Amino acid sequence: MAIAIDRRxxxxxxxxxxxxxxxxxxxxxxxxDVYAVxxxxxSIFQGEFxxxxxxSGCGKTTLLRILAGLEYPSSGRIFxxxxxxxxxxxxxxxxxxxxxxxxxFPHMTVEQNVEFGLKQERMPRRExxxxxxxxxxxxxxxxxxxxxxxxxSGGQRxxxxxxxxxxxxxxxxLLDEPLGALDKRLRENTQFELVNLQERIGTTFITVTHxxxxxxxxxxxxxxxxxxxxxxxxxxxGIYEYPNCRFVARFIGSVxxxxxxxxxxxxxxxxxxxxxxxxxxxxxxxxxxxxxxxxVAVRPEKVRLCAAxxxxxxxxxxxxxxDIAYLGDVSIYHVRVSPGQIVEMTLANIQxxxxxxxxxxxxxxxxxxxxxxxVLAD
Amino acid sequence: xxSPFQNRPRPTRRASRLLNIGVPYLWLxxxxxxxxxxxxxxxxxxxxxxxxxxxxxxxxVEEGVLQIRLDFQxxxxxxxxxxxxxxxxxxxxxxxxxxxxxLLLGYPMAYAIATAPxxxxxxxxxxxVLPFWTSFLIRVxxxxxxxxxxxxxxxxxxxxxxxxxxxxxxYTQTAVYIGIVYSYxxxxxxxxxxxxxxxxxxxxxxxADLGCRPLRAFLRVTLPLSRAGIVAGSxxxxxxxxxxxxxxxxxxxxxxxMVGRMLWTEFFSNMDWPLAxxxxxxxxxxxxxxxxxxxxxxxxxxxxxx
Amino acid sequence: MRRQRWSLYTVLAFGYAFxxxxxxxxxxYSFNESRLVTVWSGFSLKWYGELLHNRQLLDAAWLSIRxxxxxxxxxxxxxxxxxxxxxxxGRFRGRTGFELLLTAPLVMPDVIIxxxxxxxxxxxxxxxxxxxxxxxxxxxxAHITFxxxxxxxxxxxxxxxxxxxxxxxxxxxxxxxxxxxLRITLPLIAPALLSGWLLAFTLSLDDLVxxxxxxxxxxxxxxxxxxxxxxxxVSPQINALATIIVVFVAVAVAIAALTTRGLGSTRTGxxxxxx
Numbered sequence: 001m002a003i004a005i006d007r008r009x010x011x012x013x014x015x016x017x018x019x020x021x022x023x024x025x026x027x028x029x030x031x032x033d034v035y036a037v038x039x040x041x042x043s044i045f046q047g048e049f050x051x052x053x054x055x056s057g058c059g060k061t062t063l064l065r066i067l068a069g070l071e072y073p074s075s076g077r078i079f080x081x082x083x084x085x086x087x088x089x090x091x092x093x094x095x096x097x098x099x100x101x102x103x104x105f106p107h108m109t110v111e112q113n114v115e116f117g118l119k120q121e122r123m124p125r126r127e128x129x130x131x132x133x134x135x136x137x138x139x140x141x142x143x144x145x146x147x148x149x150x151x152x153s154g155g156q157r158x159x160x161x162x163x164x165x166x167x168x169x170x171x172x173x174l175l176d177e178p179l180g181a182l183d184k185r186l187r188e189n190t191q192f193e194l195v196n197l198q199e200r201i202g203t204t205f206i207t208v209t210h211x212x213x214x215x216x217x218x219x220x221x222x223x224x225x226x227x228x229x230x231x232x233x234x235x236x237x238g239i240y241e242y243p244n245c246r247f248v249a250r251f252i253g254s255v256x257x258x259x260x261x262x263x264x265x266x267x268x269x270x271x272x273x274x275x276x277x278x279x280x281x282x283x284x285x286x287x288x289x290x291x292x293x294x295x296v297a298v299r300p301e302k303v304r305l306c307a308a309x310x311x312x313x314x315x316x317x318x319x320x321x322x323d324i325a326y327l328g329d330v331s332i333y334h335v336r337v338s339p340g341q342i343v344e345m346t347l348a349n350i351q352x353x354x355x356x357x358x359x360x361x362x363x364x365x366x367x368x369x370x371x372x373x374x375v376l377a378d
Numbered sequence: 379x380x381s382p383f384q385n386r387p388r389p390t391r392r393a394s395r396l397l398n399i400g401v402p403y404l405w406l407x408x409x410x411x412x413x414x415x416x417x418x419x420x421x422x423x424x425x426x427x428x429x430x431x432x433x434x435x436x437x438x439v440e441e442g443v444l445q446i447r448l449d450f451q452x453x454x455x456x457x458x459x460x461x462x463x464x465x466x467x468x469x470x471x472x473x474x475x476x477x478x479x480x481l482l483l484g485y486p487m488a489y490a491i492a493t494a495p496x497x498x499x500x501x502x503x504x505x506x507v508l509p510f511w512t513s514f515l516i517r518v519x520x521x522x523x524x525x526x527x528x529x530x531x532x533x534x535x536x537x538x539x540x541x542x543x544x545x546x547x548x549y550t551q552t553a554v555y556i557g558i559v560y561s562y563x564x565x566x567x568x569x570x571x572x573x574x575x576x577x578x579x580x581x582x583x584x585x586a587d588l589g590c591r592p593l594r595a596f597l598r599v600t601l602p603l604s605r606a607g608i609v610a611g612s613x614x615x616x617x618x619x620x621x622x623x624x625x626x627x628x629x630x631x632x633x634x635x636m637v638g639r640m641l642w643t644e645f646f647s648n649m650d651w652p653l654a655x656x657x658x659x660x661x662x663x664x665x666x667x668x669x670x671x672x673x674x675x676x677x678x679x680x681x682x683x684x
Numbered sequence: 685m686r687r688q689r690w691s692l693y694t695v696l697a698f699g700y701a702f703x704x705x706x707x708x709x710x711x712x713y714s715f716n717e718s719r720l721v722t723v724w725s726g727f728s729l730k731w732y733g734e735l736l737h738n739r740q741l742l743d744a745a746w747l748s749i750r751x752x753x754x755x756x757x758x759x760x761x762x763x764x765x766x767x768x769x770x771x772x773x774g775r776f777r778g779r780t781g782f783e784l785l786l787t788a789p790l791v792m793p794d795v796i797i798x799x800x801x802x803x804x805x806x807x808x809x810x811x812x813x814x815x816x817x818x819x820x821x822x823x824x825x826a827h828i829t830f831x832x833x834x835x836x837x838x839x840x841x842x843x844x845x846x847x848x849x850x851x852x853x854x855x856x857x858x859x860x861x862x863x864x865x866l867r868i869t870l871p872l873i874a875p876a877l878l879s880g881w882l883l884a885f886t887l888s889l890d891d892l893v894x895x896x897x898x899x900x901x902x903x904x905x906x907x908x909x910x911x912x913x914x915x916x917x918v919s920p921q922i923n924a925l926a927t928i929i930v931v932f933v934a935v936a937v938a939i940a941a942l943t944t945r946g947l948g949s950t951r952t953g954x955x956x957x958x959x
Contacts, residue, residue: 070852090855103853107871116867117857168857390861394768399776402766402832406785409829413800416807430806483702486695493692502696504937509703511933514890515907516926519914520706523713528723530709560702592688613791621793623893628914638795638893645799645897655803658796665791673787 011235012045013221019082021046021204022067022172027076029062036062037073038228049198049205051215053251054225060208063225064174067206068097081171091120096170100177102161104149110160111136111145117168135163138197155186162194166203175207179214191217212252216240224248240299242374249297249376256303256343258296262288262375269370271314272296276338281314284375298373300332303345309365316367319343321360335364414662421655424449432651452656462657465635466664472551472626472636473619476558477566480615481608483559484566488607489600491567492574503571506564518557518628525553525629549631557625562618566611573607574600613672617665637661707930714923731924738921741909748906751820752888755827759884760877762828763835770836771843789830790837798897801826805898818900826898827891831884838883842876843869 012018020043029037037059044050052060065071067078069090077086085093096117104113114135118128136142139159149157158181165173178194179187195218198205209215215222216236223233224247232239232248243249246257260274270284272294280296288294306316319337326349333345345366347358358364423432424447437445456462491502509517524530525548532544547553577600585595623638630636637657645654717728735741766786769776776782789797805822808814815821846869854864870877892907899905913919 068852068856070856090852091858091860093856095856097853097856099849099853101847101849103847103849105850105854105868116854116859120858120863164853164857394861395773395776398765398769399773399778399782402762402769402786402836403778403782405762405829405832406782409801409804409825410785410788413804416803417796417800420803430810483695483699486692487699490692490696504941505700506703508933508937509707511886511937512707512929513907513910513926515892515910515914516710516922516929517706519910519922520710520926522914522917524706524709560706563699563703617791618793621795623793623795624911638793641795641799642893651803654799658799661793662796665793669788669791672791673784 011220012048013043018045020044021048021081022206023079024063024067025077025079027063027066027073027078029059029066029071030074035059035228037066040076040228040230042223042230042233044204044206046204047202048220049195049218050207051219051222052206052208052225053210053212053215053222055210055251058225059228060210060225061176064097064176064206064208067172068095068174069093070097094171095174096165096168096172097174098161098165098176098178100180102149102157102181104152104157104160104164106149109146109148110141110152113149113160114164114167117164121168131167135167138166138201139163154182155190158182158190162197166201170203172204172206175205177209178207179211180209187214194218216252224251226251243297243376246295246297246376246378249374254300254344256298256300258298258341259293259378260296261293262290265290270294270375272375276317276341278317279314281370282373282375283371286375286377288375288377293378295376295378296373297376298368300344300346301330302368302372303343303366304368305345305347306365306367309367313367315370316365317343318363318365321358321362321364324358324360333358333364335366417655417658421452421652421659422448422450423652424451425650425652430651431649449652452650452652453660455653456656456660461635462640465637465640466660468635469620469637470664472554472558472634473616473622476555476562476619477612477616479555479559480563480566481612484563484570484611485608487563488567488570488574492571492577499575503568506567506571510564514561515624518561518625521553521557521560521629522548525556548629549634551630551634553629553631554626554634554636557629558615558619558622561625562615565614565618569610569614570604570607573604573610577603609671613668617668617672620665621661707926710923710926711930714920714927716920716923719920731920732928735921735924735928740904741906741921741925744904744906744909747820747903748889751824751827751905752885754824755831755888756881756884758824758828759831759835760881763832763880763884764839764873764877766832766836767839767843770840786833786836789833792830794891794893795897797826797830798894801829801894802897818898819903822898822900823895823903823905826894827884827888830894831887834883834887835880838880839873839876842873846872 022042022044024040024042024044027037027040028035040059040063052063054060062071066073069085069088069092073086077084079085080094085095105116108116111132114132115128118131123131133142136145139162141156141159141163144152144156144160149160152160158178162178165175179190182190191214207215207218216239219236221233221235222239224231224239226247232244234242239248240252243252243255249255249257258272258274258276258280260272260280262270263273263279264271265288266281268283268285269281270288272280272282274280274296282296309316309318317337319335319342321333322336322342323332323334325332328349330346330348333347335343335345337343343366419435420432423435425431426433433447433449435446435448487506491499491506494502522529526532527544527546527548529548531547532541535541536544547556581599581603582595585599586592590598621638622636623642626634626636626639627642630639638661641654641657641661644650644657713724714731715727715729716724717730718725766782769782770779770786801822802818805815805818809816850872851864851868854868855861859867890907891905892911895905896908896911899908910922910925914922
């Protein structure tokens with residue numbers, strides 16, 4: 001019992017009684033004839049680190065700008081903390097945004113940048129100074145206070161931008177590609193810092209990113225978007241392990257897809273027949289009619305070498321090694337199982353590579369368990 | 379990215395619209411468009427000896443009857459008196475020759491500056507722009523002292539022994555060419571330079587890599603790609619040169635017929651306002667085509683900015 | 685490759701000589717004692733002395749400076765508004781006409797602008813009684829009309845370069861659009877406003893043709909005085925005037941170059957380091 005309560009406070013979306021903090025209700029945004037955002041509804045809870053993930057042009061940035069008030073929806077409503085903010089201009093919203101370009105005012109010092117928003121709400125001077133100091137402290141940029149943006153490095157700019165957008169203690173912080181302008185190594189460190197910061201101050205974060213790894217690392221939940229619509233909303237684990245369609249399965253990580261149709265149901269497992277000839281038995285809680293076309297999705301790291309290959313066994317397949325990519329910690333093998341299909345398998349390099357058995361042209365047998373993949377209805 | 383408030387004009391947005399569009403529009407409408415309409419009206423009026431020296435175009439003859447008198451005499455005069463036609467043709471010729479001369483001198487200069495070492499470019503460019511900040515009139519005047527019979531140029535050439543007796547350059551069309559090229563050269567160089575610096579130098583390297591000799595690479599790569607700059611510079615020289623007044627008046631002789639000067643004379647000396655107005659309108663009509671070219675270029679230049 | 689560079693630089697040198705020799709000669713001969721401008725007869729400052737006692741010329745110069753300053757100020761305001769309209773208001777109705785009207789003054793021959801404005805002033809005077817007479821006001825209005833187009837070009841280019849997200853960020857931080865314009869946009873386009881002002885000032889100070897059309901008796905600008913004395917032939921006083929103008933401009937440019945270089949060094953002094 002105690003565990004269940006715990007789980008609910010950590011995962012408010014599991015709790016049917018929890019009130020969402022940000023509610024997006026059937027929001028649509030048209031630019032001319034193009035639907036940038038198409039009938040999107042979404043509930044985000046207080047304290048969440050929520051990511052909108054998608055490739056460029058999928059509408060994620062437009063949705064973020066609608067939340068900021070920089071864009072007005074063609075239809076639909078936005079509620080923040082219970083209040084309808086749909087028609088509020090950006091300067092009257094309890095929301096702040098960190099821009100992709102950081103948008104630091106080049107003619108102001110770091111301090112003046114951070115102070116800008118506080119001045120707009122006419123905060124008394126002393127309180128303002130305290131708040132600025134608090135923010136500079138929080139992001140450890142105190143010694144940069146007198147510098148101008150063009151005297152800062154990329155990482156420093158990012159911190160200033162963050163300090164500026166947090167200074168007003170917004171109810172909601174929007175981050176547009178917060179790490180997009182940083183180079184790879186810095187990006188990885190900053191991911192964790194950003195999450196720690198968010199946990200410390202407890203502000204609700206909504207970020208936009210096209211980087212799936214970033215979204216997986218940082219978010220409590222994420223929404224995958226495509227062509228203006230939300231395809232799936234779930235926790236990182238949920239999205240990765242249980243994608244709800246081929247688009248999501250393919251968008252995040254690599255995946256092996258086998259087309260086939262359901263021929264038998266046995267409890268919460270189904271038997272899928274594929275053109276490859278080998279039947280596959282997969283866990284499938286959702287109801288599917290016999291004979292309906294489906295796709296079986298199995299992640300490469302869930303594919304193992306098969307010790308005992310039997311012609312009549314399920315979830316086993318044989319092929320020739322066609323390509324090997326050595327990545328250090330793991331190697332990726334492309335195994336051709338039929339003229340039209342390659343199966344990708346990732347194996348940890350436990351032994352030094354030279355001692356590894358697999359080589360080009362070698363025949364291998366592979367298998368996976370019924371619970372290590374999903375069945376997607378087409 | 380589209381601007382905020384796009385589909386919901388707010389009071390601030392509306393006020394900003396009114397201020398930013400309305401005020402300049404009003405000013406230009408009142409002091410640029412309306413005057414041209416008045417020029418049209420007066421070009422159709424009859425010249426008189428009155429003050430102002432033209433007859434009213436319309437008058438109320440009796441209650442409710444409006445009499446409009448259009449007089450096409452000015453236009454007929456423009457067409458029938460060969461003097462005017464000759465001045466138009468000569469203006470076009472002078473402008474064309476000067477544009478070509480500017481291009482011939484300006485292109486290599488712009489190219490040299492654009493390909494000079496980075497830190498030299500700005501100072502070199504400043505030197506092109508600098509004369510523009512001093513008085514145009516005085517710079518034209520300087521040529522009188524140089525070109526006249528006992529002027530600097532003749533003295534110099536005599537001293538060199540190139541010529542035996544002074545050349546008559548001042549008060550000829552040659553002097554006008556020199557004056558116009560001198561005054562408008564920066565207008566040719568600036569757009570060319572802007573265009574040439576945007577040219578990706580790796581294109582020339584690629585051409586060389588593919589076996590293209592420098593001259594050929596210039597003709598096949600650089601020149602076609604700088605076409606926009608050439609058009610812009612040419613228009614910036616050609617258009618004002620056609621209507622130029624000061625240079626032909628100070629440096630040209632009595633035989634240097636140019637429209638701008640003609641208009642000035644008709645207006646100030648002959649007091650024939652309708653004829654001057656007709657001249658202005660025909661001149662304006664002549665410049666519409668190059669103007670549209672120029673407008674097109676300007677938009678392009680602003681839009682392809684990153 | 686090398687030979688081509690040299691021939692290129694030769695053309696460049698010739699071009700600069702062509703642009704600067706006339707002005708240099710003017711300056712040299714402004715110190716000439718002789719009235720004959722091209723015959724050197726000894727160093728003298730007498731033409732400067734005469735210039736400083738030329739009441740007519742000094743009055744004209746003062747009038748021209750007043751007109752130029754007034755013109756530049758109005759032109760900057762109107763030109764900036766026009767630039768705002770073009771950059772910030774997208775495809776408004778009548779935009780094509782707006783742009784046309786804004787480009788026309790850049791290329792319309794002076795004689796046309798001058799003539800048409802004079803005819804307008806005459807017509808206005810007949811119908812509404814304004815302007816009462818021709819002089820300071822009419823010249824200034826005429827100058828503003830063409831100067832604002834130049835200012836608009838300069839400001840528009842700068843405005844188009846500004847990152848829109850700066851203004852959006854300010855709005856996001858709670859600044860009203862007007863505050864955004866005053867606190868963010870204006871400081872960022874300030875250099876363009878300054879160069880626009882100087883450009884408009886110079887254009888006005890330089891104009892002979894338009895001023896001649898729209899001025900009335902009693903309002904004689906500096907170019908009009910210079911023109912009438914130059915038409916009579918060469919006048920050493922004008923050489924002296926030219927020298928003063930050139931020195932003034934050179935000093936102004938040097939100051940501008942030094943200050944921008946100063947700014948530049950603090951800008952680039954600490955290059956953003958990649959970390």
